[in-house]
Amino acid sequence: MKKQLDFKSVYECNRCLGCETLHPQASIINLENRGQGQGIMKFEFYAILLIEDCPDECCCCGRKYYDYSNATVVFLKPGEAFRLSENNMLPNKGYLLAFHPDLLFHTSLKSQMRKYTFFSYYKEEALHLSQRETAKVVCCLENIEDELHHPIDTHSNTILSCHIELLLDYCKRYYERQFITRENKDKLLLEKLDRIFEDYVSSGRLQQGEGVASDAFAELLGLSPAYFIDMLKFETGKSWDEYFQWKRLDMAKRMLLQVDATPANVAYRLGYPSVQYFALLFKKVTGMAPADYRCSQN
Numbered sequence: 001m002k003k004q005l006d007f008k009s010v011y012e013c014n015r016c017l018g019c020e021t022l023h024p025q026a027s028i029i030n031l032e033n034r035g036q037g038q039g040i041m042k043f044e045f046y047a048i049l050l051i052e053d054c055p056d057e058c059c060c061c062g063r064k065y066y067d068y069s070n071a072t073v074v075f076l077k078p079g080e081a082f083r084l085s086e087n088n089m090l091p092n093k094g095y096l097l098a099f100h101p102d103l104l105f106h107t108s109l110k111s112q113m114r115k116y117t118f119f120s121y122y123k124e125e126a127l128h129l130s131q132r133e134t135a136k137v138v139c140c141l142e143n144i145e146d147e148l149h150h151p152i153d154t155h156s157n158t159i160l161s162c163h164i165e166l167l168l169d170y171c172k173r174y175y176e177r178q179f180i181t182r183e184n185k186d187k188l189l190l191e192k193l194d195r196i197f198e199d200y201v202s203s204g205r206l207q208q209g210e211g212v213a214s215d216a217f218a219e220l221l222g223l224s225p226a227y228f229i230d231m232l233k234f235e236t237g238k239s240w241d242e243y244f245q246w247k248r249l250d251m252a253k254r255m256l257l258q259v260d261a262t263p264a265n266v267a268y269r270l271g272y273p274s275v276q277y278f279a280l281l282f283k284k285v286t287g288m289a290p291a292d293y294r295c296s297q298n
Helices: 008-014 109-114 132-148 156-181 183-202 214-221 223-235 240-256 263-269 273-285 288-298
Strands: 004-007 024-030 040-043 046-051 070-078 080-082 094-099 127-129
Touching: 004 008, 004 046, 008 024, 008 040, 008 094, 024 132, 024 223, 040 070, 046 080, 070 132, 094 132, 094 263, 109 156, 109 288, 127 132, 127 156, 132 156, 156 183, 156 223, 183 223, 183 240, 214 223, 240 263, 240 273, 240 288, 263 273, 273 288
Parallel strands: 004 040
Antiparallel strands: 024 094, 040 080, 046 070, 046 094, 070 127
């Protein structure tokens, strides 16, 4: 059975990895020559891993031939466990940025953390950087480290949080770039999503009143719920609710052209609460009542 190290504090993490604690709530650890053997690490605080020695086919972090390969970044929210591979808990080269949520109290970053959804991505959905992007991330880490060496004063938490926020903003930009470089792969995922949705309708689950939570569709695609929502928004410009309603109305148009279809039957099969609600929504989007639309296409 693999051992698990549970770091309750930044200090415990520093002590285990042989680093000086410059601030009780934040640390940057150079991972070179910090080999930890086999096992799992669990961090009770935010952790950002910059991995600079991933193999060419880094399956554990999801890197493929269409991704950059200079470095990989993994984001861990408090309470999350991590193991790079079966052989190592941490990479042999790279950096670990650790910061406790308490560091963010009374800072602007505290209210902004929810927008950095990549902290809820799977490890296999890590960020893969180009050489230029890696240099920028390292620069941000160096600025954080420089501030950590400054004696703690009333400005420390604010300045540290600003540096961390800048790093996170760059990573958000790079994730959006990664959606672009993965465009072909993501379009295949959307095609698969369409097939899953049509199977969902054909099976009668909508008319049975079953929910349409995005989490279930994300699982069928092998994605984390957060990555699925972000990918869908980037590729379609729609939230999950908007996408679902759009797909449902698109199917309604096709169903209305079937020989024996009626607005009431279509509304029932697609899980609308009533034919009146369906007709109102359909007309709002298409400009025509369902029955009129059916006649106009014949």
